[in-house]
Amino acid sequence: MNTIEDILKKAKLNVTEGRKNILEMFVLGGGALAHADIEKNTSVSIDRVTVYRTLQTFVERGIIHLIPTTDNTILYALCKDNCSDGHHHDEHVHFICITCNKTNCLEEITVPNIQLPKGFKPIQAAMIVKGICLHCKN
Amino acid sequence: MNTIEDILKKAKLNVTEGRKNILEMFVLGGGALAHADIEKNTSVSIDRVTVYRTLQTFVERGIIHLIPTTDNTILYALCKDNCSDGHHHDEHVHFICITCNKTNCLEEITVPNIQLPKGFKPIQAAMIVKGICLHCKN
DNA sequence: AACCCATTTGCAATATCGTTGCAACTTTTA
DNA sequence: TAAAAGTTGCAACGATATTGCAAATGGGTT
Numbered sequence: 001m002n003t004i005e006d007i008l009k010k011a012k013l014n015v016t017e018g019r020k021n022i023l024e025m026f027v028l029g030g031g032a033l034a035h036a037d038i039e040k041n042t043s044v045s046i047d048r049v050t051v052y053r054t055l056q057t058f059v060e061r062g063i064i065h066l067i068p069t070t071d072n073t074i075l076y077a078l079c080k081d082n083c084s085d086g087h088h089h090d091e092h093v094h095f096i097c098i099t100c101n102k103t104n105c106l107e108e109i110t111v112p113n114i115q116l117p118k119g120f121k122p123i124q125a126a127m128i129v130k131g132i133c134l135h136c137k138n
Numbered sequence: 139m140n141t142i143e144d145i146l147k148k149a150k151l152n153v154t155e156g157r158k159n160i161l162e163m164f165v166l167g168g169g170a171l172a173h174a175d176i177e178k179n180t181s182v183s184i185d186r187v188t189v190y191r192t193l194q195t196f197v198e199r200g201i202i203h204l205i206p207t208t209d210n211t212i213l214y215a216l217c218k219d220n221c222s223d224g225h226h227h228d229e230h231v232h233f234i235c236i237t238c239n240k241t242n243c244l245e246e247i248t249v250p251n252i253q254l255p256k257g258f259k260p261i262q263a264a265m266i267v268k269g270i271c272l273h274c275k276n
Numbered sequence: 277a278a279c280c281c282a283t284t285t286g287c288a289a290t291a292t293c294g295t296t297g298c299a300a301c302t303t304t305t306a
Numbered sequence: 307t308a309a310a311a312g313t314t315g316c317a318a319c320g321a322t323a324t325t326g327c328a329a330a331t332g333g334g335t336t
Contacts, residue, residue, distance in 0.1 A: 119272035134257035
């Protein structure tokens with residue numbers, strides 16, 4: 001079966017050309033994407049507003065998640081299966097390459113637990129590592 | 139002596155009303171501030187542009203640093219003494235309270251080292267913890 | 277296949293956010 | 307206190323994001 005459509009149906013979203021297109025970029029691309037990446041690269045022409053709304057919907061339905069960044073950019077990446085309807089479990093490390101500027105989700109590496117000062121109650125943690133990625137190390 | 143002016147002089151910046159005002163907000167406020175917080179709360183009226191430029195200058199001179207966030211907001215907080223001229227050492231954990239929405243720098247807690255996949259070379263790491271802070275825990 | 281209803285899209289207008297160039301004004305230094 | 311350097315405010319601009327509404331599309335039903 002078509003994975004792309006499956007994901008949309010599982011999220012109880014209508015399967016439209018635009019959504020398929022955008023979701024495909026995440027599935028095939030692998031990495032993190034910004035609004036601009038999507039707007040520029042869709043094969044079908046999709047209105048800016050629709051891109052905004054699609055991304056928003058995808059986040060709400062647990063298809064993609066926001067990636068924390070140290071600058072002011074907004075990045076999204078695919079969620080793993082265990083995210084659903086606004087409840088994200090994206091507590092893995094995000095790696096930003098300072099050479100190719102791509103962001104990778106290091107799914108296999110979970111954010112380490114840390115000891116907070118007395119009285120602080122942690123609920124969720126995120127971690128960003130900047131450096132040189134696999135492909136740029138030469 | 140006046141701490142505020144000292145900080146500015148140490149950073150080789152002219153001491154102006156606007157800068158004193160903005161820096162004072164950081165020193166007295168303690169927490170993290172966004173551009174909008176500053177623009178709205180200065181006692182003297184300061185132009186939007188000047189606020190932008192002042193924050194930028196403060197970051198360059200190592201007076202404040204950018205805080206990574208999981209949404210799209212840009213937050214700044216005071217650096218500790220050992221930051222200077224664009225070389226920041228702000229690798230401590232940032233805590234965002236989901237109740238009062240304030241961001242605290244947990245200076246005493248450094249970001250733990252983690253094992254990255256083969257080929258990834260880390261250069262800088264940041265960590266954000268969301269939860270309930272000391273003051274909101276009741 | 278043709279229909280209806282709910283959902284989704286595109287357009288236009290508007291709001292928010294951040295940057296740049298330049299002239300006027302302050303601060304510093306001598 | 308005057309000149310030089312640094313800083314500010316204004317105006318204009320560009321990029322980014324949001325909203326309302328009418329038209330179009332998708333999903334389910336007959």
